[in-house]
Amino acid sequence: MMTTNGLVVLLLLSGSVLVCNLQPQGAITRFHHVSLMKTWTEAQSYCREKFIDLATIPSQAANTVAQKVAGHGHVWIGLYNGSWRWSQEGKPVENWFLSNVKHNVGSRRCAVLDTYGKWMARDCDVPDRFVCSTLDNRHVLVERYMSWWDGQTYCRKNHVDLSSVVTTADRESIVKQLRLVGMLSGNDAWIGLYRGEWAWSDGKKLIYKPLESLPHWGSDCMVMDQSTGTWRSQPCQDRLSFLCYSVVKPSAVSLVKIRLVGGSADLTDPMVQESILLQLRKQLVDGGIQAEVKLRWRKHPDGEVFHREETSPSADQQEDSCRAV
Template identity: 45%
Template sequence: MSWSDAQTYCRSKYTDLSTVRSLEDNKDIASLLQSLISLKDLVPAAWIGLHRNFWMWSDASNASYSSWADKQPDMGGSKDCVKMKIDDHTADWSTESCSNAMFFICYSDVRVSALRSVKVRLSGGSVELNDPALQDAILLQLQQKLEAAGIREEVKLRWRKQPDGKVFHRAPPTGWEEEPGIHI
């Protein structure tokens, strides 16, 4: 595909065209490129996300790392996009016309997720806490408080039901050994 078609494809299926921020990234992508393309006996070259818009990555971040081949980047003509090419186990970059059809490498963000369990203790009142509408209202308030505190990442709140199917349990009278709690 052309560079812009490859970018569109990567953005629709993954995150974006590959971004190389370090020598380690360059080696990883080169290794992937070498293994994929050598299976088909083709020239090991592919679009990466760098392009000449002040040499920025497709995701609009600055290019602080580079691995240009000799006499590159070629500033002549309309060679505004960058390919990675494997020669003798080196991964060098060179400019290419963006309209040329070429293999390409996409990347996908991998987000680490964690499950957290929090005990909540509510006091006072005689309202039925196992009413689904009330539980939804409490979750909404908790979500709003997280957002107000600047926590806007992908936080999903949910109630954890106990073996009896209920979320909330009334606390036993004080003096009992077990500490009751509500889990979310």
């Protein structure tokens, strides 16, 4: 009896095991063009039902492959502008508040509230006053000019956080303070509303975009131009065809010959054969093989798995008998 590559090799009876490695070199991403005309959200739902998700494109190589699959014109991909949320976690972003936007938000990511109770988006680095929420659920206007991020840090250090405007009372309290000082120092201030970064529909971070793509994205969903492979933003409610993706696990099949010593066990019994396979699987795991592997017996033309050998093989033959053929 000897051990070779984690498999026990015995003598006198020979058989062959088919070894199917389901993921020898990693999974392969495949793109699928769907010609149905849908909004970005509808396309996302379709891709999640039929495949995995809208297309995620992490590299130039993947972009080239996706471009070849994309059909014609512009197609939705999985990139979208992050949703609006409050700096203070757990606070809901009410639809009635988001409907009170003063201007098109474009690519700007942080919000101010003005003396009319309307909010608008600005670049987060622009200095402005800001409003903090307190432990006793009040709103305090801070007469210091800071970026949104610095205002957030100040509020979290000295109060609770930048203010969340989730009720009419919240809005009226802030508007009243802004009107009191508005004649002297302006008519708006940072609040806690901000938008997350561009991200992929499946949750992956944006780490690549084509160099030729538009640098300023004014809408919240992304399309690929099939003719150039570049990306640009497009209103999410437009109806376009789209790219989905799936993941395929490649497989490789090897034939491994083994020899067993005949004993009292009936090697024609399917239960005995399955028991031997279980032992082989265990030895593969103990030998450090991590990939997903399936084993099954290969039958000879006469339907038998094992054939009895008339002579015992030499040591060299034993060693060679366990290689893949």
